[in-house]
Amino acid sequence: MKENWQENALNHFYALMPLLFSVVLVALSYLPLKSSLANNARPDIGLMCVYFWLIYRPDLFNLCSVCFLGIFVDIVSSTPFGNYLFSMLVMCLLVTNLVKYLNGRIFVVLWVGIAVLMPICFFVQWLLLSVYYAEPLPVLPLIFSYLVSLAFYPIVGGINAVILNVFLQDD
């Protein structure tokens, strides 16, 4: 009975692992780095995690996980509440419809995939916030943020791939 309970708890923990690690990675992206680059164009780790886990483990990282992560980022961030949730839902919608073209492909294809999908999410965010503030936000920092996020994808994807291979491959 006790063993059964422990096994259940462990299974639940493994099922929550993608979300937990995404939360940790997102939290780490807010680390004060004392760098001009970090202060102006931090990579959007949340979007990258949503993209990665929805391709590899959509059974463990579902809509609820996307909503939880989105709300978490919205609380930490100082942007209007709901903005990051909205952009992550857009990413979720895009990935769930394109997963058959992305799953099982080599890394470069996934990189190209996020390079195509991320601007759509960024644009939606830009549009929402421009309407919210009633003035168009500058585009240049947005492009810069996009490029930095794209450059960081191999690192974030690599960390997530390690978690996937070490903890979540057998079940």
Place this chain on the structure above:
Amino acid sequence: MVKRERENFLHFSQLRLTIKKFAPILAFVVAFVFMLLSKSENILIEKTSGVANEVVSSVVDVLVLPASTMLKGYNYLRSLQKIDLENQKLREENRRLLVANAKNRALEIENKMLSQLLNYAVPPEATFVTAKVVAEEGSAFAHSLIVYIAGNPNVRKGQVVLGQKGVVGRVEKVSHNYAKIFLVNDINSKIPVMVETTRVRGVLSGENDILPKMIFVSQDAIVNIGDNIVTSGIGGVFPSGIPVGTVTAVNKKNIVVKPWDNLSNLEYVQIIDYQLPDPTTELAEEENIL
């Protein structure tokens, strides 16, 4: 009995399928409603987000701690290389400061005497709260800090935040142990400022760009590169005369101001308590009146 159970099961399955089908749409609607609610600045939303902010900031603080300690250690080792040079610089600076201090003391006494002669009403003394930067956000959409205020009750929304040399932002949200600060280059930041020498007034406005801009400056006003910008104190939110930055570019469209402090390099900040009324209390009072 079995038939009824089967019917219930079918109904339940259908309900689950319908929910699953409409869940993404519902999630989009919820996200949109959240944005609308955050625009409304309702007291209930403010308080709820304050509690959520407290919980999440604590989580971020704990998660960031090991990485931040490692980073500090790395920076310490790097600083050891420059310690001798820095020591010499500090000695020189100390000598200069001692002279300046003596001059300041003389000026202070003179100022007091002249104030007494003019019967000048002294503005309220500001008190400071020093807070440690726990997390920072810098992206195309926001520039902010989360600082640890250790449950200090004097920190309130709207208070001015200083770095080592001048204004870096203002307090936006306060929970029990943490406060969220909008930096001067965030789109939400609007600070009444003036040119120190010519007293030309304007508003320092963040645009989510690297540097903030001075707007609402009269067309015939002359502002030059290198002019110092200080707070004007208009609106009564910020005290006047606090250094903000220096003008780095002037063109037809913009006056670009570089803050005195490096916004990317803030470890501790000072939150000034200028005895402002608490906007949250005011909002609650207004709602009660209505």
